[in-house]
Amino acid sequence: MARVIAIANQKGGVGKTTTAVNLGASLASSEKRVLLIDSDPQANATSALGFTRDPARRTLYQAMILGEATERVIIDGQIDRLELIPSDKNLVGAAIELVTMDSREYRLKQTIQPLRDKYDFILIDCPPSLDILTVNALAAADSVLVPVQCEFLALEGVSELLDTLARLRRAINPSLAIEGILLTMYDDRTTLSKQVAADLRSFFGAQVFESVIPRNVRLAEAPSHGMPVIFYDIHSRGAESYIQLAKEVIVNAEKRLGSGTERVDQGARAPAASAAAAGAGSSGSDGGSGSSSGGSGAGAE
Numbered sequence: 001m002a003r004v005i006a007i008a009n010q011k012g013g014v015g016k017t018t019t020a021v022n023l024g025a026s027l028a029s030s031e032k033r034v035l036l037i038d039s040d041p042q043a044n045a046t047s048a049l050g051f052t053r054d055p056a057r058r059t060l061y062q063a064m065i066l067g068e069a070t071e072r073v074i075i076d077g078q079i080d081r082l083e084l085i086p087s088d089k090n091l092v093g094a095a096i097e098l099v100t101m102d103s104r105e106y107r108l109k110q111t112i113q114p115l116r117d118k119y120d121f122i123l124i125d126c127p128p129s130l131d132i133l134t135v136n137a138l139a140a141a142d143s144v145l146v147p148v149q150c151e152f153l154a155l156e157g158v159s160e161l162l163d164t165l166a167r168l169r170r171a172i173n174p175s176l177a178i179e180g181i182l183l184t185m186y187d188d189r190t191t192l193s194k195q196v197a198a199d200l201r202s203f204f205g206a207q208v209f210e211s212v213i214p215r216n217v218r219l220a221e222a223p224s225h226g227m228p229v230i231f232y233d234i235h236s237r238g239a240e241s242y243i244q245l246a247k248e249v250i251v252n253a254e255k256r257l258g259s260g261t262e263r264v265d266q267g268a269r270a271p272a273a274s275a276a277a278a279g280a281g282s283s284g285s286d287g288g289s290g291s292s293s294g295g296s297g298a299g300a301e
């Protein structure tokens with residue numbers, strides 16, 4: 001059964017799409033079967049995989065609103081084991097039409113239910129808001145991955161988001177876990193980045209991924225070439241960091257399977273992952289945590 005991970009943060013430009021595309025490609029390159037769902041009318045994930053605008057292409061809109069068979073909507077992501085449910089600007093209409101539909105929060109969940117045994121991971125790229133599309137993603141997901149840009153007031157932003165998620169859990173999806181908080185656009189030359197990373201780690205502990213995504217120009221360039229960074233420049237720090245993240249996600253999934261349980265409220269991560277984080281954190285929290293895709297994650301393999 002696929003693990004369904006929504007990649008969400010209502011703040012714009014924090015690295016949601018970059019994470020969805022590059023984590024997806026890195027999981028696929030680790031032999032995992034991946035479905036990427038572009039649930040943002042901006043369709044940035046769709047274009048980052050090289051699909052230019054095409055009014056004839058079916059999108060999530062047809063599957064989720066018109067109830068068309070998903071086989072008619074899913075396309076080959078042009079990478080082994082990666083498939084895509086694309087988006088386009090018509091998905092804006094979905095948000096409006098959903099309002100009057102029955103069980104409107106659960107349309108995406110119903111859409112992907114029959115697909116869960118075909119993939120190892122289903123990643124959903126959310127728009128930068130908490131609109132009905134994001135609510136559908138969070139209702140359909142097993143967990144949410146929250147990319148956070150290492151900038152001023154990041155801690156406040158994440159705290160607010162986690163409060164919102166707690167409310168959503170009560171109302172819509174009681175089993176929604178936190179896959180992890182991901183530090184993005186980390187710049188190890190700035191004190192601010194280091195400080196924000198240290199604050200987030202001390203506050204949210206093992207809920208923060210060990211892997212850190214550095215600010216890396218290759219990550220920003222790759223979408224304009226229509227490919228994930230591992231195909232654009234495999235040796236870049238950006239590529240390394242997303243490969244590292246994929247390993248961490250896989251290890252956490254395996255641990256979860258092994259233990260057979262998962263805590264929803266606080267750390268959704270398995271106890272062993274927390275221990276590893278604590279071990280790495282003791283040397284890393286006062287600066288070393290900034291070593292981006294550094295050695296600590298590699299030790300998990």
Ligand code: ATP
Pocket residue numbers: 011012013014015016017018019040042044126127128184185186213214215216217219220221223238
């Ligand atoms: P939106 O809220 O609009 O959907 P988003 O959260 O999906 O935005 P992205 O589109 O992934 O954010 O990233 C915003 C911009 O920052 C993009 O131009 C992207 O290429 C760039 N970017 C993302 N991550 C990095 C990084 N680690 N290093 C450098 N540039 C990055």
Ligand code: MG
Pocket residue numbers: 016017018040044126127
């Ligand atoms: Mg985006």
